Amino acid sequence: MNIEISWTQILIYLYTAVVLAFTVRVLYQQRNTGSAFAWLVILFAFPLLGVFAYLLLGEPRLGSARAKRSDEMNRFYSDFADQYLSDMGWDGTDKISPHYLGIAKVATDSVGLDVTQNNHMKLLSTTDEIVSAMLADIEAARKSCLLAFYIIDPQGKIKEVLNAVIEAAKRGVDCIILADAVGSHAFFKSEWIARLRAEGVEVHAALPVGPLRTLFTRSDLRNHRKLLIVDEKIGYTGSYNLVDPKFFKQNSGVGQWVDVMMRCTGPMVLEMAAVFYADVAVENDQNLTEVQHYLKRYIEDIHEIIPEPSQAQDIVAQVIPSAPSQTERIIYETIISAIYAATEKLVITSPYFVPDEPLLMALTTAAKRGVDVTLIVPAKVDSLMVRYASQAYYPVLLRAGVKIALFEGGLLHAKTMTVDDGYTLFGTVNMDMRSFFLNLEISLAIYDQNMTAEVSTLQQQYLAQSRYISIKKWQKRAKWWGLVENTVRLMSPLL
Secondary structure, three states: OOOOOOHHHHHHHHHHHHHHHHHHHHHHHOOOHHHHHHHHHHHHHOHHHHHHHHHHHOOOOOOHHHHHHHHHHHHHHHHHHHHHHOOOOOEOHHHOOHHHHHHHHHHHHHHOOOOEEEEEEEEEOOHHHHHHHHHHHHHOOOOEEEEEEOOEOOOOHHHHHHHHHHHHHHOOOEEEEEEEOOOOHHHHOOOHHHHHHHOOOEEEEEOOOOHHHHOOOOOOOOEOOEEEEEOOOEEEEEOOOEOOOOOOOOOOOOOOEEOOEEEEEOOHHHHHHHHHHHHHHOOOHHHHHHHHHHHHHHHHOHHHHOOOHHHOOOEEEEEEEEOOOOOOOHHHHHHHHHHHHOOOEEEEEOOOEEOOHHHHHHHHHHHHOOOEEEEEEEOOOOOHHHHHHHHOOHHHHHHHOOEEEEEOOOEEOOOEEEEOOOEEEEEOOOEEHHHHHOOEEEEEEEOOHHHHHHHHHHHHHHHHOEEEOOHHHHHOOOHHHHHHHHHHHOOHHHO
């Protein structure tokens, strides 16, 4: 019997085999159940598009060369901490409350950066405060000025900052700018790049994208860190991109962005500098060689950077860098651990809130066991998909007793979490899967009652400009809203 197989049948068999192969790969590679389910939905609903999308975005591929450089710099984190921070008496582990020791250990074991003592911090909660402080430190820089930002938007006050960096370079200060290639796309297309480089400022694009690179690396992995480090003695980090909110995204209809930064001095700044240099080094082999050469000189001069006792407050803190190249899901595990450690009060601010099941369970369980849990999010966000996905979780949270406050004073971009009266997590991490598993982020774990009280006071100021959601009013909405939100929620692990 002759069996004729048409080209159509061959294509159908081939098509089926490819979809099944990618289905198997999703099941093997996706550790997060929500992500695996979302990808399976896409593969079966839109097979050809799904296969193409998974090739581009399905797994955090950094490329083999970048991964090797990343491994080399990750070893630097650990060696740096072992040889210099601990030996110089900066280890602050014994000053942490036993209640939080386990949380600190999660981060130390994963990234090798220890808890340090003798740090000083100043909370800056307005754009004017942030920019004024940055300008003063840049203008006083003597040795180095290092900037790493997801977004640099050279408008308004930011022109003053960039001009200050140029003037610092003219004085002989080593100035380096690292900006995300996608987040700062307009910056790299502007005339500022030529001006900065002409005056001796090094400018690097983090995680550049392009059609050829897409074949070897995932194109939506982003460097979301925000860092300014001056003379390796002063460090800034927090939610603030290098933008002037009076000009930035004014057509999005969400109001001005509301941000917060922490100005730090003490040994933790050395860890922040280590994160910066590692990010520059992994971009290409030349950067790696130059950074390694610089770090040898940097370590030889480390005694000059030690904070003077008269200037140091005894704030115990830990720098936690997170990135998809790290095998452990460090910031995610830290957040989950901190939520379960709460006994009285837990307050979170985040512009984007799209949890997975373990995070949702941690929050609802905390509320059910009597913890006063408050989530502060913007009333309006610049992503419609994120807004709908976030709202799909409100009924579950509200029924468990979690308070949800909608901030109406603009797009609240601050990323903070306070636990009881002794622990603060502060930095660049949003409460979503992208920040947890895909972005390069940086957080500060602060084991200090006074600083926790300061951040808590700021959170209360946000609450004063917010309105609480009532579960009764929420349930009175038109039923079709729930259908829309729950449909979008299926894609929440990928947002």
